[in-house]
Structure formats: C-alpha cells, structure tokens
Amino acid sequence: MYVWITILAALAVLPAILKPFFPYFLQDLKYVLNTIRFGARLTRYKRGKPFYSILDCFLDAVKKHPSKTFIHFEGKSYSYLEVDKQSNKVANALRTCASLKEGDTVALFLGNEPCYAWTWLGLAKLGCPVALLNYNIRAKSLMHCFSCSAAKVLVAAAELRSAVEDVLPVLREQGITVYLLSNEGAEGIIPLSEKISQAPDTPIPCSLRANVGLKSIALYIYTSGTTGLPKAALVTHERVWAASFVQGVSGVTSTDVFYINLPLYHSAGFLIGLTGAIERGITVFLRRKFSASQFWEDCRQHEVTVMQYIGETMRYLCNSPQGENEKNHKVRIAIGNGVRTEIWMEFLRRFGNILVRELYAATEGNVGFINYTTKVGVVGRVNFLHRRIFPYSLIKFDADREEPVRNSEGLCVKAPKGETGLLVGKITKHSPFVGYAGNKTQTDKKRLQDVFVKGDLYFNSGDLLKIDHDNFVYFQDRVGDTFRWKGENVATTEVEDVLTMVDCIEEANVYGVKVPGHEGRIGMAAVILKEGQEFDCINTCLHMANHLPVYARPRFIRIQSSLEMTGTFKMKKVTLVEEGFDPALIQDDLYFLHLEQKTYVPMTREIYASILARDIKL
DSSP: OHHHHHHHHHHHHHHHHHTTTOTTHHHHHHHHHHHHHHHHHHHHHHHOSSOOOHHHHHHHHHHHOTTSEEEEETTEEEEHHHHHHHHHHHHHHHHHHSOOOTTOOEEEEOOSSHHHHHHHHHHHHTTOOEEEOOTTOOHHHHHHHHHHHTOSEEEEEGGGHHHHHHHHHHHHHTTOEEEEESSOOBTTBEEOHHHHHHSOOOOOOGGGGTTOOTTSEEEEEEOOOTTSSOOEEEEEHHHHHHHHTHHHHTTOOTTOEEEEOSOTTSHIIIIIIIIHHHHHTOEEEEOSSOOHHHHHHHHHHTTOOEEEEEHHHHHHHHHSOOOTTTTOSOOOEEEEEOOOHHHHHHHHHHHOSOEEEEEEOOTTOSOOEEOOSSOTTOOEEOOHHHHHHSOEEEEOEETTTTEEOBOTTSOBOBOOTTSEEEEEEEOOSSSOOOOBTTOHHHHHHTEEESSSSTTOEEEEEEEEEEEOTTOEEEEEEEGGGEEEETTEEEEHHHHHHHHTTSTTEEEEEEEEEOOTTOSSOEEEEEEEEOTTOOOOHHHHHHHHHHHSOGGGSOSEEEEOSSOOBOTTSOBOOHHHHHHTTOTTTOOSEEEEEETTTTEEEEOOHHHHHHHHTTOSOO
8 A cells, every 4th residue: 555655656746856857758748648549549440340530520529519519600600510411411412413422533612611611521421532722723723733633523612703714614625514602603614502402401321431441532632832833632531630630639629619710722721720620529710811900809709719820820910010908818729830939939928828839740741740848939849659650850951952962872861960951751551651643753752762771761851850959840941942052051931030120121032043153042032121111222231241141141132012922821932933133034123232332232234244254253
C-alpha cells in the first residue's frame, strides 16, 4: 500500500521536477498521447467492416444530436438532421437524373455556402469522389482543373453561370453533363434546384458505396498554383481522417463553435475546417469570404470559440483600425498557417491570450507539424513518436541549382540542427504519397530517390525548414521563393518583412531575377504603396541598409497598384520573374538601388544597358 502511495506521489511531483530541465515535457507528453489515441482510432476505422468513413461519423452525429446546429450561415441555421436530409435529396436527385454510381467523379464549382456541405455529403453517400474547383478560376485554368479529375459531371453555383458558359462548348464536346444549382438552365446546362427540392429525403443505402475503402480517392484538391497551373492532389479517405484530427489535437471539443471563412475548395477550409467539425461534432459558422471589418463582430454574435486563419488574414486583422474592447470575445484557439512572428505577437497583444496552433502541412504531403506549445514563431516540435510514424529529415539544399546537395556516393546530406534544410518525408505504408491526378510528370518530380541509401524513396516537400537546438521546427521558405545571390541564400519572406516596415509600403512580393552574365538571381520586389503615399527613395534605401546585408537588399523595386494573389492569398511570382527588370517591357514605375548614391533611382534604359554591359557593378 505504502509503495503505491509513494509511486503516485512521485508521479504527482515528477512534472515539477522535470520542468526546469524539460520545460515542454507535459506538452510533449500530451501530444504523444493524442497521437496514440487518434492513431488507434484510424487503425480501428481501417479494420472495420465495412470501412468507417467521415461520412459515417457525420451520420452518427445525426443520430446523437439531430437538432444540434451544424451550420450557421447568413442568419439561418441548419441542424445536423436538416443537412442529412438535404444531402439525401441531392443524392437521390443526382442518382436519378445523372445515373451516378460508385466511383464516378463529380466536380463542384461552388462558393462558400451550406449547399457545399450537403452536396458533398450526398455525393459521398453514392460513393462518388469529388473534385473541389476554385471558384476564382476561369477559361483555360478551369478546363485544366476539371480535366485533371476526369469528372463526367459538373455541378456549379448559379452565380458562376457565366464562367461555365465560357467553357461550355469544350465541356459539351467532351460529353460532360453540366448542372446548375438554379431553377433556370440553358442549352447544355441542366437546372438542378427543382430536381433536388422534389427528390425524396429517404436515406441512401450503404450498399451503393460498399467498395469504398481507406485508400479510395475521396477528393481532388488543387494546389494554389503559385508556380503555374494548379495540380490536383489525390486525397484518400485515410488523408481525410488524418486532416480531420487536427482540431482534436489542437484542443477543440464538442462544445466549441468553429469559424470558417477560408474557401471550402481548399484543404484548410474543407479538411481541417468542415471535416474536422464533423469529427468533433460541433457547430460551424460559415462565411462566404473573409472580412476583417466584420470578423470580431461575427465572433461575438455567434459565440465563436475557434477561428481559422492563414498568414494574410491574420495580418489583415492586425492592420484593421483599433477599436474598443478588442479582447471582448470567446475565441480561445486559432488554427492555421503562414503567420509571421511579428504579426503573431501583435495579434496576441491586441486580441488576447488565444492559443495559436500554427501548423505546417501540404495537401499532397506525407508529413506535417503542429505547434502544440505556446512558443511564438514555430510550426511544431521534433517528437520521437511522430518521427517514427512519419519518418522525415531535413537535407542540405543548393538554392542556386535548386536541387539537394549530394555527397561523393550520390546520397543526400542531412542538414545539422540550426541550419535550414529541405524537408523530405519517407514514402512508406503509413506515410504514403499518392500524387497528382493526370500528372505523372509532376508526381515523379515530387519523388526523391537515393536519399540516404540506394533505392529509398522520399517525398520532396519543396519547403525549407529549420530545427533548432531545442527541437523546435521553423518554416523558412518555399524552395522556389529562395534565391541565391553573391554566394548567399536569400529568404524572400525575410526581405518582405523588412520592406513592409517602410512607412510608404503597404505590401511587398519579393523574388529573384536572372541578370545576364551573373550567377544566381538578384533581388527584386513588387510593392503596393500606402494610400496617398509616394515612394520614398532615400528612406527605403536607408531602411534596407539598416536591416539587410547588401546581397539581400532588393536592387529593383516595381510599384504596382495590386499584387496578384492565388485564391488562398499566396502571392504569385512566376510572371514577375519572367518579366524581369527591363524598363522597356514593364509599364509600372521601376526603381534601381544605386549603392554609390545611397538611394533608389528611376530605372532607365541607360541604366539597364549599363547593367547588361556590366558597367554598373551589382
């Protein structure tokens, strides 16, 4: 008896003893236990007969709390039971008019609205994979994305009718059936709303999806396209489950209210947000688009306790005018990625002690991290169990050649702690890389062979990370967003941070451009000026000199009225890189950093010619 009392007493004081030496012991332990718990659930679902999917989880939630609100949207509330019945009507309507069957892919071209959820659920009940199309794309990009999934049916929102009509001749030529969520159609476009309203809400037999398993394709989610046309990442039901667990790992419970304002066509909004809400059995407040001016009012009105963000949206919140009672809300957790350290700190200062669960992941990737501590600026921690289940490593990367460094044996070299390296994840049974639909070339590019032993195979994340001596993981940059100049690597995010500190600059997009006769790429930035401000040549130069080494300072600055973004607020760089710094090709105001004069000067054709002739030293 006394032995057990002694053991229990020792366990009770153990955390206090270990904390000075292992300050994150309890947080690490909690994460390990969560990993084991969710891993065990996934294993149980995998072995279940029949397979237990996120759809089955939703159906169980309907039975458990049918009257509980699932979605709040524009003044209306939809319970779990109402969404279930509506999804039955969608499934019955499409089963009848489109003759859909298990395995048929359907593309959704919709904005953020409740019908997104019940249309997807209805299709899932038929065993149909769903392609989530970005509602901002048009013409060539739209047809490219649609074709990647090999879908034979397109379901579009009424407000996107004109975008559909632009590509309708091609769709009809390919034998694609097009449905519009409207009561009015057109030649080649079938109105679907009336068919859904008249369809019965009787449950859909499980037998219609009997062959769907953990490894079956559930979704096609498209990469953001910062480096060209989007790629369709293949998302299995296993991956859906894994992403849905993020909320649970972050501390979300069944009593929370989750705010989704990111697009549902993207993995953050759909997988972490919508399917995560189903896994937790919670209520979602859904908004068509993010609004900084309405954000906190929305949170107060709907008693939001968990918010979702990306770096840009959090920055918009911090840049919004300060108001009274900014900490008067119930938000306790923020889940997202891409927030910079200074914005993170400002967010906490202004809006209170919110647990920011910054994460790192890629839709198609096989390894991810989440910051389960309160340390600002990190995306996670090295954890022995996580690393065992999802083997990964950081390897040395040559930014100039844009390829991993290899030794004399042709194998990759591990990056030591404290140094930036390319993240690679070993492709195994438990950490697979499925690839991209209809794009074997891009899939193969992401597979890296002979990493540490001949014949091994890793997923090339294309991202540069760093692990410090305390085992914290930091996101550094995208490979394509890092350039090398004067023998040094330049991280674009670092330069962008410095530029946006200049009084006259609102936003900045930094990239490297080729200079004939020179190795590497020289720094250039496209910037937006603050309203009513002129570009301050002298002060900008002084600020760059005070904060950046000479090789990292942008030698060219291009003034734009707006910066081109992807649908998830990532800055596009490809066109800017291609256009370079030739004043004869660029209509925007262009400036050159004249080091001798210690100022930026207007870029002229004479200066351009002198650079090419190497009369001006760069």
